[in-house]
Amino acid sequence: MFNKSNMKQFGAILLAAATFSACKKDDHDHDHHEDDGKEYKFVRVLVSDETSAKLTQLEPNSGTITSFDAKFPLANLYATASGRYAAVLYGSNNLAEVFDAGLTSHDDHVDVVHAPKWAAITAAGLKPTHFKSKGTESLIFNDGDGTLSVGEEADFNTAGAKFKTVNAGLLPHHGAMAQFANGTYAITSTAVSGASPTRVLVIKKDGATAFASTLETGNIHGNASDGQNAVFGAFKDATGASGGALVVTQSGEQRFIPNPDGFGAARLGSIYYASAANKFIGYSAAKGAYLINLTTNTITPIYTGADAFQCKVDYAGKNLLLLSLDGKLRIYNLATGALVKEGAAIAAVATADTYKPVLEATARYAYIAIPATGEVHQVNLANFSDVTKHKVSARPVRLALLGFESSEGHND
Secondary structure (H helix, E strand, O other): OOOOHHHHHHHHHHHHHEEEEHHHHHOOOOOOOOOOOOOOOEEEEEEOOOOEEEEEEEEEEEEOOEEEEEOOOEEEHHHHOOOOEEEEEEEEEEEEEEEOOOEEEEOOOOEEEOOOOOEEEEOOOOOOOEEEOOOOEEEEEEOOEEEEEEEEEOOOOOOEEEEEHHHHHHHOOOOOOEEEEEEEOEEEEEOOOOOOOEEEEEEEEOOOOOEOOOOOOEEEEEEEEOOOOEEEEOOOOOOOOEEEEEEOOOOOOOOEEEOOOOOOOOOOOOOEOOOOEEEEEEEEEEEEEEEOOOOEEEEEEEEOOOOEEEEEEEOOOEEEEEEOOEEEEEEEEEEOOEEEEEEEEOOOOOOOOOOOEEEEOOOOOOEEEEOOOOOEEEEOOOOOOOEEEEEOOOOOOEEEEEEEOOOOOOOO
């Protein structure tokens, strides 16, 4: 039987339990669906079309598809480092916009700040082409005038905001750039207007030279950075007989890592940095995918087939995915370099197709835009035969992933 003292103790226990329960509900009212086999709730897939001035957002977890009016078709799409925004580049129209997915991460959960929409900021450089993002900063290289456009996410939804222009006095060219942790940029340069770049210099945010180029190469294309090093794909010299990787550090040192013996007259035209694996990867459609090791100064093969037309690092930067003309998908663990899985994922692709399928991937699914059918195929990476087909537009030809690999939401 309870006496008065017992009742007080029991009441205190109930009050503490209720308070704890309320705190849990108020502070961490999450959705616990991390292992339900579906895609993470806060992953978004953004698609642009070859013929239509429409941008389409797919929410794979729910299958929700939303369309937005873009300015022009054939927009190039690039996710920002924060996961919230995507740069939308209309290269031939001298315009760049920003799409806002409306999501922010708070480490243990994701907030839906607002519905997806166009951000307010724009950039009007001549022929905006390459895009890079680090922290909250976005960087666009404008091929038409050799300038950079720089934007900060704090300004993205400010009415009338514009990307700032950084002019380093470079001639127009099809260039590339990288952001360093100390706030400087590695940027390509050319000696002849409109010609391919053959040098890289390091500049400050105002365009002034921090470190001049010390090494001339052949034509440069493609690059990536880990914050300390910027790696560029390049031919060794003007003859184009051999190639490799030009490495530029944030303190200005430069060195060239040659391709493997027998590689031939080819260049690694795309360079990727896999953040979780801390690895650089070089890709050539004619030669396959290669690991670029900055410690040993070597380039070694991951996949040497000449049929891989898509090569992408997954969203977390852990795995490399290759899609070949026969429709086969291969997944490599970048920590070990081992082939984890391979198998048929889509129908065979014609070599002559101007716009072939494009690939992106999370830890759970590969997303492949199929121009011919107007669909994005969501391929389960645990079982390639498990495919969900999403009708998105007439001719989807560009793809980007936004958001976060999380299903933990928070309700205020």
